[in-house]
Amino acid sequence: MTAATVLDVGSPSSKQKQSLWRYWRGNxxxxxxxxxxxxxxxxxxxxxxFVAYPVFYGLWMGSDPALYSxxxxxxxxxxxxxxxxxxxxxxxxxxxxxxxxxxxxxxRPGWVTKVMLMLFVLPWAVPQLPAFISLHWMLNGEWGLLNxxxxxxxxxxxxxxxxxxxxxxxxxxASHIWKWTPFWTVILLAGRMSIPQDIYDAxxxxxxxxxxxxxxxxxxxxxxxxxxxxxxxxxxLLGDFNTVFFVTGxxxxxxxxxxxxxxxxxxxxLARPDLGVAVVMTAxxxxxxxxxxxxxxxxxxxxxx
Amino acid sequence: MALMRRxxxxxxxxxxxxxxxxxxxxxxxxxxxxxxxxxxGFVEDEDIALRKAVxxxxxASGNKxxxxxxxxxPQRQKIVSAITSGVVPDVTxxxxxxxxxxxxxxxxxxxxxxxxETQKAKFSETALKSAQAYNDVTKKRAYYGVPxxxxxxxxxxxxxxxxxxxxxxxxRPRTWDGYFDFYKKVQDNLRKKGERKIYGLGFQVTANxxxxxxxxxxxxxxxxxxxxxxxxxxxxxxxxxxxxxxxxAEYLGGAYRDGYVPPSAINWNDADDNNxxxxxxxxxxxxxxxxxEVAVKAKHPEWYFDEMVTxxxxxxxxxxxxxxxxxxxxxxxxxxxxxxNVPVAKEFxxxxxxxxxxxxTVETGLGRNLPPMPELAKTPFWENPxxxxxxxxxxxxxxxxxxxxxxxxxxxxxxxxxxHVYSKAMIAVAKKGKATDxxxxxxxxxxxxxxxxxxxxx
Numbered sequence: 001m002t003a004a005t006v007l008d009v010g011s012p013s014s015k016q017k018q019s020l021w022r023y024w025r026g027n028x029x030x031x032x033x034x035x036x037x038x039x040x041x042x043x044x045x046x047x048x049x050f051v052a053y054p055v056f057y058g059l060w061m062g063s064d065p066a067l068y069s070x071x072x073x074x075x076x077x078x079x080x081x082x083x084x085x086x087x088x089x090x091x092x093x094x095x096x097x098x099x100x101x102x103x104x105x106x107x108r109p110g111w112v113t114k115v116m117l118m119l120f121v122l123p124w125a126v127p128q129l130p131a132f133i134s135l136h137w138m139l140n141g142e143w144g145l146l147n148x149x150x151x152x153x154x155x156x157x158x159x160x161x162x163x164x165x166x167x168x169x170x171x172x173x174a175s176h177i178w179k180w181t182p183f184w185t186v187i188l189l190a191g192r193m194s195i196p197q198d199i200y201d202a203x204x205x206x207x208x209x210x211x212x213x214x215x216x217x218x219x220x221x222x223x224x225x226x227x228x229x230x231x232x233x234x235x236x237l238l239g240d241f242n243t244v245f246f247v248t249g250x251x252x253x254x255x256x257x258x259x260x261x262x263x264x265x266x267x268x269x270l271a272r273p274d275l276g277v278a279v280v281m282t283a284x285x286x287x288x289x290x291x292x293x294x295x296x297x298x299x300x301x302x303x304x305x
Numbered sequence: 306m307a308l309m310r311r312x313x314x315x316x317x318x319x320x321x322x323x324x325x326x327x328x329x330x331x332x333x334x335x336x337x338x339x340x341x342x343x344x345x346g347f348v349e350d351e352d353i354a355l356r357k358a359v360x361x362x363x364x365a366s367g368n369k370x371x372x373x374x375x376x377x378x379p380q381r382q383k384i385v386s387a388i389t390s391g392v393v394p395d396v397t398x399x400x401x402x403x404x405x406x407x408x409x410x411x412x413x414x415x416x417x418x419x420x421x422e423t424q425k426a427k428f429s430e431t432a433l434k435s436a437q438a439y440n441d442v443t444k445k446r447a448y449y450g451v452p453x454x455x456x457x458x459x460x461x462x463x464x465x466x467x468x469x470x471x472x473x474x475x476x477r478p479r480t481w482d483g484y485f486d487f488y489k490k491v492q493d494n495l496r497k498k499g500e501r502k503i504y505g506l507g508f509q510v511t512a513n514x515x516x517x518x519x520x521x522x523x524x525x526x527x528x529x530x531x532x533x534x535x536x537x538x539x540x541x542x543x544x545x546x547x548x549x550x551x552x553x554a555e556y557l558g559g560a561y562r563d564g565y566v567p568p569s570a571i572n573w574n575d576a577d578d579n580n581x582x583x584x585x586x587x588x589x590x591x592x593x594x595x596x597x598e599v600a601v602k603a604k605h606p607e608w609y610f611d612e613m614v615t616x617x618x619x620x621x622x623x624x625x626x627x628x629x630x631x632x633x634x635x636x637x638x639x640x641x642x643x644x645x646n647v648p649v650a651k652e653f654x655x656x657x658x659x660x661x662x663x664x665x666t667v668e669t670g671l672g673r674n675l676p677p678m679p680e681l682a683k684t685p686f687w688e689n690p691x692x693x694x695x696x697x698x699x700x701x702x703x704x705x706x707x708x709x710x711x712x713x714x715x716x717x718x719x720x721x722x723x724x725h726v727y728s729k730a731m732i733a734v735a736k737k738g739k740a741t742d743x744x745x746x747x748x749x750x751x752x753x754x755x756x757x758x759x760x761x762x763x
Contacts, residue, residue, distance in 0.1 A: 055336050141569050142504075143502060143569075143581070143586060144566060160569060160571075162569065162572045163568055163569065235456050249511075249513050251511065251512060251513055251572035252511070252512070252571045252732070253571070253728070253732050266386065269723050270720065270724070271385050271404060271407055271408075271719075273389045
C-alpha cells in the first residue's frame with residue numbers, strides 16, 4: 001500500500017517532468033539534440049548581442065521618467081511629432097496607392113512594359129545616400145537643377161524648396177515616394193501575378209470588365225496584401241532616417257525633423273544619448289500595436305493561403 | 306559513430322570556450338598597443354601628416370598605435386557612443402572641441418597636466434587655457450586636453466568677383482560695418498551686370514553645424530561684445546554684450562532679409578558654404594580655418610595664389626578702429642577614463658607635442674590648422690612671402706590677440722551652440738523679426754542653459 005501510494009503519487013510527476021523535458025528538446029533524441037543546440041548557439045549569440053542587448057540597453061537608457069518631461073516640453077519635438085504624422089500618413093498612402101496603380105500598368109504584356117519596369121525600378125536600385133544628397137542639391141533654390149530648369153524653360157523663378165518648413169517636408173515626402181514606390185510596386189505586381197487567370201475569365205463571363213474587374217476581382221484579392229504592406233510601410237517609415245537627414249537636414253531651423261532624425265540630433269549633437277533614445281521611445285505606443293496587428297494579419301494570411 | 310559526433314561537438318565547444326577565455330590573456334600580452342581616434346582631414350595631406358607622426362612614434366618607442374582616421378561627423382558620434390558605453394579608445398581628439406569641457410564636467414577624462422608640462426613654456430596662452438576645463442565632480446579646473454592644433458575664423462574673398470563688379474580690393478574699408486557693406490555694393494554692381502545668382506555675403510544663417518555660432522561670435526567681437534562668459538565661467542549678459550548681440554543679429558539676419566546672402570543659407574550644413582564659395586556663387590565667406598583655400602591649392606593653384614584672398618593681417622577692426630580679439634578653437638587630444646593603456650597614451654602624446662613633430666604635422670597638412678606654439682608660426686613655411694594666405698592666418702589665430710572659445714570657460718556654452726540659440730536669433734531677424742526681441746529670447750534661453758551648469762569654484 002505504501003509502495004503503491006508512492007508509486008501513484010510519484011508516477012505522474014515523473015511523467016510530467018519527462019514530458020516537459022521532451023517538449024523542451026523538441027522531441028529530438030540523443031545526439032540530434034546536441035547538434036541542434038550547437039547549430040542554434042551562434043544564432044542565439046548573435047541575437048543576444050545585436051538584437052536583445054541593444055534593445056534592452058536602449059530601454060534602460062530611456063527609462064528615466066524625467067527625460068520625457070524634457071522631451072515633451074521641447075518645441076522641436078512637438079513640431080517633430082506633427083512632421084512624423086504627416087510624413088507617415090502621406091508617405092505611406094500616396095506611395096502604396098501609386099504602387100497599386102502602377103503594378104496594374106506593369107501587368108500589361110509586351111517588351112515596352114518590361115523596359116519601362118526596368119527603368120522604373122532604378123530609383124530603388126540606386127544607393128540611398130547619393131540619391132538623397134543629389135536631391136538636396138537639385139532642390140537648392142538658387143543653383144539647383146530644378147529651379148534652373150524652370151528658369152531656362154519658362155523664365156520662372158522657382159521657390160527655395162528647402163527654406164520653408166512645409167515645402168521642405170513636402171520635398172522630403174516626394175523624395176521618399178520617388179525612392180520607394182518601385183519596391184512596393186514590384187511586391188504588388190507579384191501579388192497581382194499570383195491571382196489565377198481563371199478568376200478573371202469567370203468574371204469576364206459575368207460581365208466584369210475594366211474598373212469593375214479591378215473593384216470586384218483584383219482589389220478584394222489584393223486587399224489583405226495591401227493592408228499588410230501598409231502596416232509594414234508604416235513601421236519602416238516611423239524609423240526612417242535617411243530621407244530627411246540628407247534631403248532637408250532637419251532644417252530649416254530644425255523644423256522638419258522626424259523622430260529618428262531628432263533622436264540622432266539629441267544623442268550626438270547635444271551629446272545626450274539618453275534624450276535621443278527617449279525621443280525614439282515615444283514612438284513605441286504606436287509601433288508596438290502596429291507590429292501586433294501585422295503579426296495577426298500575417299497569421300490570417302497564412303491560414304487563407 | 307554517435308560517440309564520435311558527440312566527442313567532436315564537445316571538443317569543438319570546449320575549444321571555442323577555451324579560445325574565448327584565452328583571448329583577453331593574449332590581448333594583455335600586447336599591452337603596448339594603444340588605440341587612437343582622429344578626425345579625417347579636409348585635405349589628404351593632413352592625414353598623411355598624422356600617419357607620419359604616428360609612424361615616427363612607433364619607430365621611436367617600439368609601441369604600436371592602432372590609429373583610426375574617421376570622417377568628422379561620424380567621429381563625433383563614435384566618441385559620444387564610446388563615452389556612453391564605457392568602451393573607449395586610449396586617445397582621441399576632442400571632436401567637436403566642445404566635448405572636452407562637456408565631458409570634463411562629468412569627470413570623464415584623465416588629467417593631462419604631466420603631458421602639457423613637458424612643453425608648457427612653448428604653448429600659447431590660448432592653447433593652455435583651452436586644454437583646461439572645469440570638473441563638476443572634483444569642483445576644480447584642471448588640464449584634460451593636450452593642445453595639438455588651432456583654428457580661427459578668417460574672411461575669404463574672391464578677388465576676381467570684386468574686380469568683376471568694377472571695384473578694387475584696396476578700397477575695402479577696414480572697419481567692421483564698412484568692410485561687410487563693401488560686399489553688398491559688390492553684389493549690387495554684379496546685379497547691374499546681369500549676374501542673377503552671385504551673392505555678396507556668405508553668412509551661415511542656419512541652425513546646422515558649428516559654423517553659425519562661430520560667425521555670430523565673430524560679429525559679437527566685431528561690435529565690441531567680447532566676454533559673454535568670463536574666464537571663471539560666469540555668464541555675462543550686461544548692456545554692452547546685449548547691444549553687441551542685437552547689432553550682430555541685425556547685421557547677419559538683416560543681410561539675409563535684404564537679399565545679400567544666398568536664400569539657401571538658412572538651411573546650409575557645414576560644407577554647403579564651402580561648396581557655394583568654390584563655385585564662385587558668393588563673393589566672400591566667413592568660415593573657420595583656411596580649408597577653403599587649401600582644398601583647391603593642388604587642383605587650382607591660380608585660384609590659391611591669385612584669386613582668393615584670406616583676411617588675417619587685414620582682418621577688419623571694430624567700428625571705432627580697435628583690433629579684434631579672435632577666438633581660436635584648439636584641437637586637443639584627450640585620454641578618456643577607462644582607457645586601457647594610459648601610460649602608453651601619455652607617452653604617445655608627449656611625443657606628438659614636441660615642437661618639431663607639431664611643426665611637421667601642421668606644415669605637411671598645408672597649414673590648414675595653426676600650431677599651438679607661437680614660435681612655430683615664425684618658420685619659413687608660415688612667413689613665406691609668396692604664399693598669400695598663411696602669414697595673415699597665423700597672425701589672426703596665433704600671433705595677434707586671441708582667446709579660447711567660451712565653452713572652455715563653461716560647458717553651458719557648448720549646449721548653447723548645440724541648441725543653435727544664436728541661429729534662432731539670426732533666423733528670427735531674417736524672417737523680419739525685431740533684433741531686440743530675438744536677442745532677448747536668445748538670452749533667456751542662454752540663461753536657462755547656464756543655470757544647469759553652476760560653477761562653484763575655480
